[in-house]
Amino acid sequence: MNPTDQPLAYWWPLATSQQLGVGKPLARVLHGRPLVLFRERDGRPAALPDRCPHRFAPLSAGCVRDGAVECPYHGWRFNGAGQCTRAPGSLDEGSSAVLLQPLQARDSHGLIWVRDAKLPAPALPCSATQEGLDLFWMHDKVRCSLQEAAENFLDAFHTHFVHAGWIRRDSKRQRVIADIRALEDGIEARYSEERLQPGLISRLFEGSRGESFGRFRLPGLAEIEYRDARGRLTLLITAWLVPAEAGHLQVIARIATRRGWLPGWLKRLLIRPLFGVVLRQDKRILEAVSANQQRFADCAEQWGPVQMLDGRQDLLGPWIRQLLLKGRLDDFAARRLELEL
Ligand code: FES
Ligand SMILES: [Fe+2]
Incomplete structure (x- = not known):
């Protein structure tokens, strides 16, 4: 399946x-x-x-x-x-x-x-229990594919450019260790040795940084999880990416923050506008990328078919593609990389 x-x-x-x-x-x-x-x-x-x-x-x-x-x-x-x-x-x-x-x-x-009840049922793609967290929901529709959005959401290396100042900065990179492992129904990257990100969102919502995770689970869950130096969850951003009309994706995003870090009313005031900016930035680049891929697919006869080129820092994208196509990982081996994030 x-x-x-x-x-x-x-x-x-x-x-x-x-x-x-x-x-x-x-x-x-x-x-x-x-x-x-x-x-x-x-x-x-x-x-x-x-x-x-x-x-x-x-x-x-x-x-x-x-x-x-x-x-x-x-x-x-x-x-x-x-x-x-x-x-x-x-x-x-x-x-x-x-x-x-x-x-x-x-x-x-x-x-x-x-x-569809007629087909054998897999488990619900949900993240682990969220007790003690404040939850905020956001909704959007983006003209792109599930694979494009999942990769974008979990690709930490676009944040320096698309979200410069909001999430990271190109001028303030840090050496990090990334461990990639397979999940039962997906793939996960764990980043360690990254201190707090220089962007506004990390400074507002995280106290200290221990580890962070980016994970994809079938059929369309993309999730970023941040933990503090004591291993406690500080911020969990989950996006369910749901193919809707042809070429359109419905996005249901849930932002979960640890209760008590900021008062609830203040979070409510900050979260929607702040994350709204980030979502709009992603939407703009995703729609441009998706439309451009289509332009080149349309003229493949003149130029020949072109394929995406994966870099060493494309930690999850190739595996997300494989999962969406085959429903499983075929030739995956866990690995550790050092990168500049
Ligand atoms: S009752 Fe639905 S179309 Fe007539
Ligand atoms: Fe992004």
């Missing part, structure tokens, strides 16, 4: 639990499939194709009544199993026929997850 051939076998988060209320359905696109999300009467989430079987009105434009999604056109209602429970005016009772094939949906770890 791999996310390129069988993407819907995996669990994908499509919204935060909070975003999915009881009365209003949500429209989402997962790997090109338009979906409607809603909550059933007992609060459990449900996911159906976002089309009424009657005349194809988008169900997400309707409302939720009695735990069923109601079409905005003639009011037909559908439960989480995809059965019609009401067809107003017809005098028909609801029927047990499945008119819309449902996807499996779960509410867990603060997110609404969806997958």
Whole structure:
């Protein structure tokens, strides 16, 4: 199984639990499939194709009544199993026929997850328990691929240029040790011997620096974790990268900081604008890179096909590509490198 051939076998988060209320359905696109999300009467989430079987009105434009999604056109209602429970005016009772094939949906770890129930289920891609942390959520849509965004998020060597002053500076590099190891469903880099990064974000949110980690887990989780000199977690930034319409990626990001480091109200005030700047910087370069790759793919006949060139500092990118393509690491051996970060 791999996310390129069988993407819907995996669990994908499509919204935060909070975003999915009881009365209003949500429209989402997962790997090109338009979906409607809603909550059933007992609060459990449900996911159906976002089309009424009657005349194809988008169900997400309707409302939720009695735990069923109601079409905005003639009011037909559908439960989480995809059965019609009401067809107003017809005098028909609801029927047990499945008119819309449902996807499996779960509410867990603060997110609404969806997958195709007909395929064998892998585990939820979540990070370890986050007790004692303040959580902040951010959402965006970027015109690029999952692989491009995952690599960008976990590539520490673009931060000196794209986020100069915010995360790192080219003029203030440090010698670091990077250990790369395989995870059961991904790949991880551990950076040691880096003192605090010179950028504003590290100075605000970290007390001291012990180790940091960058990890990718299938099908689309990219995570950066910072620990202080005593091994305590200070900052955990998790991005779930979810392919939506062709060429577009839905990004759900969660920023977790240790409780007590800064008062909650101050964090709330700082985190969204600060991380918003960083996300916009990444979005700009990612969309430019993605569009440029397409330009050169389009003229491959004239110039011949071109391939990306990996440098010694591209610690995770090549392995992320392999994981997305094959669902596993083939020829990987753990290794240690010294680099200037
Ligand atoms: S199109 Fe949905 S009820 Fe007619
Ligand atoms: Fe970045």
